Amino acid sequence: MRFHSYCPPEAAFEAADRVGFYLQPEGPSWANHGSSLGDGKPIDQFIYTETERMSSAYGNHPSWCMLAYGNEPRGGHQAEWLSGFVKYWKEKDSRRVYTGASVGMSWPLVPDNEYMVKSGPRGLSWSVLPGSMDDYGAVVGGFAVPYVTHEMGQWCAYPDFTEIPKYTGVYKEKNFELFREVLQEQGMGDEARRFLFASGKLQALCYKMEIEKSLRTPGGAGFQLLCLNDYSGQGTALVGVLNALWGEKGYVSAKEFSRFCGPTVPLVRMPKFVFTNKEVLTAKVEMYHFGREPLRGAVVYWVLRDGQRVVDSGEFGAKDIPIGNCFGVGEVRVPLEKVKGPVRLRLEVGVRGRGLSMTGIVGCIRRGRGRCKPWKWGRSDQGRWCEPWKWGRWYEPWGRGR
Structure with missing residues (x-):
């Protein structure tokens, strides 16, 4: 289980210890928006300081098995900096395995990675008839370290406007209010639930096809979804089979999802x-x-x-x-x-x-x-x-x- 650009509180480690999850906390950083790695900025030292604090506080939890600096950095010297980061932690603490960053395909390879989190083995084949013969073996086969898929999925569904009144605090779902207003202006406000379920069933089917393709992959080391719920850290990203508040949307249950995504x-x-x-x-x-x-x-x-x-x-x-x-x-x-x-x-x-x-x-x-x-x-x-x-x-x- 990956924690995108942050380290969770101790409760997460304690729960994972009990149920057997392998955790990958990160940096915490997404050094891409106004910052960069390896360019002598304060964030270079900040990452070392924060990961030291993480290790001191949570390092003895057996569920903490993996560590990355964080997500998709910017910087012309990032590969060199990340290599140094991985070497430092490999020498300092052998209780877990290390990778430089969780990244897409356009980011450079970090040769000192003990495992890799990259987005190569994901996506579906749209140029052929639907089937289940294929896998991602050709993508992962050329690497000597375990290859974990980065942010697989990201299949979107229509907004669920019944979420709007659930925001009772300082946060309001203004984006959903705008989407609902646009739909009503087109005379289709009463179709919202049907749009949700039609797109949601297709979303669940795409997740099923892509996850099973990953499970069929020889040598694959697993996958990390962007989020199981709607990802609220990047504008409107309705990629979840759960809503942003971790509630079911009604078109797929946990039991149904677990039949194609489980041990x-x-x-x-x-x-x-x-x-x-x-x-x-x-x-x-x-x-x-x-x-x-x-x-x-x-x-x-x-x-x-x-x-x-x-x-x-x-x-x-x-x-x-x-x-x-x-x-x-x-x-x-x-x-x-x-x-x-x-x-x-x-x-x-x-x-x-x-x-x-x-x-x-x-x-x-x-x-x-x-x-x-x-x-x-x-x-x-x-x-x-x-x-x-x-x-x-x-x-x-x-x-x-x-």
């Missing part, structure tokens, strides 16, 4: 999500597992459903699932000739008796004149569509024929 996640690799009933649905099943210990004798099952009707199901033999990711379990193969009409199929993959299942958002894809059903959450779900074969006519997922 143990069943995953599938599929080349596409849209099929005809002339095809065979294939999915390679693998496990991401970073629990307390390996899963002994784990039985992984799968179920393909059309609503409540089971189209096909099966399970793989008992396996010991080690700590790590990309552990291959087996392959699902289902001929789809028994499917006679356009349907939404849901593939569930889980571990029997462990309370674990792969989950995600199942959305409606309009087909021809068929009515689009509301978005629903399934238990495991990779949603896929199967279309009856018609010679010379193929339906795209959004219902336009060619």
Whole structure:
């Protein structure tokens, strides 16, 4: 867990000690706005002074495992300064690992980093059909130190105007008031909730796709989201599945989110999500597992459903699932000739008796004149569509024929 440009109070370290979080407090600094690193400014010494104080106050907490100076600095000599910062702390205190800064791709590499926080392994592929075969292996594979993804996600949702009256102190959500006024001026004020849920479901789906892509990455060292809640430190950044006050927005729950973002996640690799009933649905099943210990004798099952009707199901033999990711379990193969009409199929993959299942958002894809059903959450779900074969006519997922 990263603390963006600051060090949290001791309560955070105490809580993390108990539940097992690895913490990355920072500097604290974001030496970019009116300041810079390595140019002889007071901030150069300030960072050393503050991190010394942090170590003195919190250094014995086992949850404090990582340290960075802070966020995305400015300065032509920053790499040299950050290298010196990392060397200093490596020699002084070996209880944790060190990196220069949490940065995007345009920032220089710091050769003395013990791990790296950089934004290379993030984003989705928009030039190909949706699928789950890809990962970020080509990005992280060229580095000898662990590569943690910097500020992954940043998928935005529409403002939730019901937050406005919750600001009862000196802070007021004036930006939301302006957004609401603009929507009302366009005669769509009564559509605000629908905009929130439509954009929110898409946001959650994007987080699911990107997080699972990260979990599938061989050699990946994890990811850090910009924020799990809306990030209030940089203007209006509605990137959270929670609001700025850490409340749920209503379109995804903690339980649903944890099914694709947790210590143990069943995953599938599929080349596409849209099929005809002339095809065979294939999915390679693998496990991401970073629990307390390996899963002994784990039985992984799968179920393909059309609503409540089971189209096909099966399970793989008992396996010991080690700590790590990309552990291959087996392959699902289902001929789809028994499917006679356009349907939404849901593939569930889980571990029997462990309370674990792969989950995600199942959305409606309009087909021809068929009515689009509301978005629903399934238990495991990779949603896929199967279309009856018609010679010379193929339906795209959004219902336009060619």
